[in-house]
């Protein structure tokens with residue numbers, strides 16, 4: 001369910017939500033011109049003696065604050081390939097489009113450009129936390145960490161471990177040992193570069209067909225060693241029928257795809273499994289037992305023709321689920337696109353025989369995009385909602401002028417990294433917004449909103465994007 005506070009204040013200090021007040025209609029807009037302390041007193045806050053005096057931000061009519069969106073699965077390195085699939089499905093798509101692009105990011109200048117554009121676009125769409133895959137190259141992976149740190153997004157940065165003979169010779173780790181050592185080095189790099197812990201490394205065996213048993217075992221050991229630090233692991237599982245058949249052939253000693261990861265100690269409460277479309281009942285039991293999270297990537301699954309996840313079954317089983325854009329298997333960095341796709345795919349699944357109860361509601365989709373993602377990434381109770389004690393990762397959503405394009409000049413926000421983005425104003429002011437109930441406004445935003453609706457983005461209380 002979604003709690004809507006029509007009139008209220010949220011106090012944030014040092015990036016943490018200190019108080020949330022629900023108010024009556026006695027508050028009027030002219031109150032916003034009062035001196036901050038007077039206004040706070042009128043609003044009933046006890047502590048009005050802060051020094052320096054608090055900054056007050058009044059949210060315009062028809063705007064609303066929402067918890068920042070959480071992308072539990074995105075390949076920053078694939079950003080230039082958005083929308084390019086040809087006639088391929090997963091395995092051919094990887095070889096034809098994905099690996100050549102990723103391999104080209106050993107060029108540090110290109111890597112920085114690609115990652116900067118991807119992370120900026122992600123932030124502009126309201127994503128405050130994202131779990132990224134970079135490339136096989138440690139150097140290129142560390143560049144992604146630098147970009148995240150400089151742009152202010154919360155995130156996890158994974159170097160793709162991939163030492164299997166199946167990988168092309170021009171794009172793979174040289175040995176199981178180097179696959180593990182390079183992963184450890186990237187995790188250590190983040191720890192060193194960002195003491196705040198906002199940007200962290202994540203163990204990333206690309207997927208079973210890309211990895212040797214030795215590499216997976218080594219990464220499982222790293223994961224166990226990182227337990228105290230809350231180190232996470234991410235990979236792909238059961239995305240495509242051909243992939244599932246390939247894993248069966250490559251690992252005949254294992255009874256299932258999930259077991260391949262399990263025997264190498266890669267299934268833990270800190271593991272994020274992307275896709276999980278074709279898991280058997282036994283595998284779901286195992287995933288549940290190990291308390292792994294699942295990243296549901298419906299945009300990607302539709303675009304690559306991978307299949308339709310029966311999401312309701314996982315939710316009913318109590319498996320943690322969040323949403324992933326899976327750029328560039330997914331064609332959009334916007335988590336809202338994944339959220340509405342989750343609604344649409346669930347309708348297809350329901351129609352396909354799983355029944356009405358399989359449909360995902362607007363509120364559930366938004367829960368998956370926020371709280372669900374936080375659970376999957378081990379950030380429950382920290383981000384994903386507005387509660388006292390949680391971190392101020394938030395977006396300001398405004399839809400009063402949509403579908404009128406806005407002037408957008410994010411350049412100043414990004415230390416000169418970005419190019420000036422100017423969008424032309426088209427058309428006049430439209431009565432798009434304002435007459436509906438708040439539930440309807442939120443539904444409208446979910447189904448038809450885009451980056452133009454995201455007017456400001458905060459991470460850890462810091463304004464990282466404003467339009």
Ligand code: GUN
Nearest residue numbers: 075098206207236326329
């Ligand atoms: N499986 C292994 N690598 C990838 C990837 O880059 N994208 C997707 N969607 N699936 C994968």
Ligand code: FE
Nearest residue numbers: 236274326329
């Ligand atoms: Fe992926």
